[in-house]
Amino acid sequence: MKKIVLTVGLLVGLLKGVYAQTTNDKEAYEKRKLKIEEVNLVSGYYGQDGNNSAVTGGLGTEKLSDFANSIDLKLSFIDRKSRQHFINADFNIDHYTSASSDNIDPLTISSASRSDTHVYPSLSWTVKDDATRTSRGLSYSYSTEYDYQSHGFNVNFAKISKDNNREFSLKAGAFFDTWMAILPSELRPAGYGSAAEGDRDPVAYKPRNSYNLALSLSQVINKRLQLLVTVEPAFQQGLLSTPYHRVYFTDGSHTVEKLPGSRFKLPVGVRLSYFLGDKVILRGFYRFYADDWGMKAHTANFEATYKITPFVSVSPFYRFHNQTAVRYFNAYGKHGPTEAYYTSDYDISGFTSHFVGTGIRLAPPGGLFGIKQWHSVELRYGHYLRSTGMVGNSVTLAMKLK
Amino acid sequence: MNRIIKTSLSALFVASALSSCVTVKEYQKSRINDSEMELSARKSEKFEQSFYLYREGASGANGGKSGGGCGCN
Numbered sequence: 001m002k003k004i005v006l007t008v009g010l011l012v013g014l015l016k017g018v019y020a021q022t023t024n025d026k027e028a029y030e031k032r033k034l035k036i037e038e039v040n041l042v043s044g045y046y047g048q049d050g051n052n053s054a055v056t057g058g059l060g061t062e063k064l065s066d067f068a069n070s071i072d073l074k075l076s077f078i079d080r081k082s083r084q085h086f087i088n089a090d091f092n093i094d095h096y097t098s099a100s101s102d103n104i105d106p107l108t109i110s111s112a113s114r115s116d117t118h119v120y121p122s123l124s125w126t127v128k129d130d131a132t133r134t135s136r137g138l139s140y141s142y143s144t145e146y147d148y149q150s151h152g153f154n155v156n157f158a159k160i161s162k163d164n165n166r167e168f169s170l171k172a173g174a175f176f177d178t179w180m181a182i183l184p185s186e187l188r189p190a191g192y193g194s195a196a197e198g199d200r201d202p203v204a205y206k207p208r209n210s211y212n213l214a215l216s217l218s219q220v221i222n223k224r225l226q227l228l229v230t231v232e233p234a235f236q237q238g239l240l241s242t243p244y245h246r247v248y249f250t251d252g253s254h255t256v257e258k259l260p261g262s263r264f265k266l267p268v269g270v271r272l273s274y275f276l277g278d279k280v281i282l283r284g285f286y287r288f289y290a291d292d293w294g295m296k297a298h299t300a301n302f303e304a305t306y307k308i309t310p311f312v313s314v315s316p317f318y319r320f321h322n323q324t325a326v327r328y329f330n331a332y333g334k335h336g337p338t339e340a341y342y343t344s345d346y347d348i349s350g351f352t353s354h355f356v357g358t359g360i361r362l363a364p365p366g367g368l369f370g371i372k373q374w375h376s377v378e379l380r381y382g383h384y385l386r387s388t389g390m391v392g393n394s395v396t397l398a399m400k401l402k
Numbered sequence: 403m404n405r406i407i408k409t410s411l412s413a414l415f416v417a418s419a420l421s422s423c424v425t426v427k428e429y430q431k432s433r434i435n436d437s438e439m440e441l442s443a444r445k446s447e448k449f450e451q452s453f454y455l456y457r458e459g460a461s462g463a464n465g466g467k468s469g470g471g472c473g474c475n
Contacts, residue, residue: 044448066453070449118472163426267460275433275436289460291460297460321458378446380446390457396447
């Protein structure tokens with residue numbers, strides 16, 4: 001009830017702010033002052049259940065629920081050289097409960113991550129210059145939760161063709177993360193802490209750094225079809241295994257997961273949007289992925305949007321994903337004790353998954369419920385099914401204010 | 403051999419799509435500019451992309467986060 005009251009209060013406050021801003025739009029433009037472009041509010045629930053928890057070595061509950069909220073605010077102003085500046089502030093918070101995380105330390109009531117809040121704000125600044133048809137930008141992101149902290153930096157550049165039909169963009173990012181290496185209770189050396197409140201024994205902190213590069217090319221093919229090709233190489237180094245994941249060997253002994261200290265990933269993606277007739281939009285996505293841990297994956301997503309009226313549409317979708325296991329994966333009790341690296345984390349095992357659902361979107365020209373600034377609302381539901389037996393459900397509500 | 407054929411076919415598809423482009427004027431873009439024709443993921447897919455990132459080993463090239471930040475559970 002408290003959450004609903006807070007959400008409604010926030011929404012009313014924002015609407016009031018947007019309205020006050022819009023009435024002064026013309027004046028603000030002439031004076032080149034800051035203007036609110038749009039505000040997006042997204043709330044989501046995700047729940048899953050399965051029986052292959054990595055915390056207990058590939059067996060046991062994977063029950064998890066996550067309630068996520070985000071607000072992003074896009075502001076703009078024009079400088080003296082007629083360049084348009086965009087400032088984007090994005091604040092995300094999610095609260096999750098994970099039944100398997102409780103098994104890190106069954107003796108401690110407040111074991112890490114059984115119930116946790118993940119907060120991740122970001123701030124970006126982009127300058128768009130129509131004279132040179134370029135955009136340049138910088139962004140910073142931060143992420144924190146019980147056992148993890150991250151600082152991310154990104155730079156981006158884009159150039160659009162003279163006829164506005166082609167765009168090339170480049171984005172480079174680096175994330176510098178610090179992870180608290182919490183170990184399962186029975187595998188802690190003497191004097192090693194549990195990370196629970198009140199325990200003064202120390203816990204080791206380990207780094208994990210990620211470097212990403214994204215190159216993309218978008219092209220308008222004709223009046224109804226456009227395409228985007230993306231290549232996103234990524235390199236990670238540091239602690240890439242999860243210290244509280246157990247692994248059980250063929251001889252009955254067990255230890256914590258061990259994975260190499262670096263990983264190179266190469267995903268290549270293609271997106272297509274096609275307007276068929278007057279009422280149907282077909283959107284497709286395909287990605288091929290390969291990494292140096294031996295995983296290969298294919299992901300295909302297809303969505304058909306049907307416009308019931310120009311302002312109401314339904315979008316059924318289907319996503320297919322297939323991946324091979326990393327070479328270090330094996331199930332509970334199947335690893336040999338002489339292996340150099342080992343994991344029983346089913347998220348990096350070989351499986352096929354299906355995600356099917358639908359979305360409905362309302363965007364009336366006069367705004368929703370007569371509120372001019374309430375541009376659109378979208379509700380989306382999906383059911384996730386993995387060949388390992390894990391199932392999940394996702395519900396998302398997205399609202400745009402302009 | 404199979405991989406070479408697949409790669410060649412994909413390259414051929416992209417090349418033929420790009421070569422068949424026509425210049426589309428701004429006033430002809432009513433359909434291309436429809437908000438549901440966007441080439442990026444929808445806002446409502448934001449959290450779905452997070453759970454793919456944690457529940458599946460493959461990530462990137464979909465407009466979502468492809469590293470850093472964790473949120474793994």
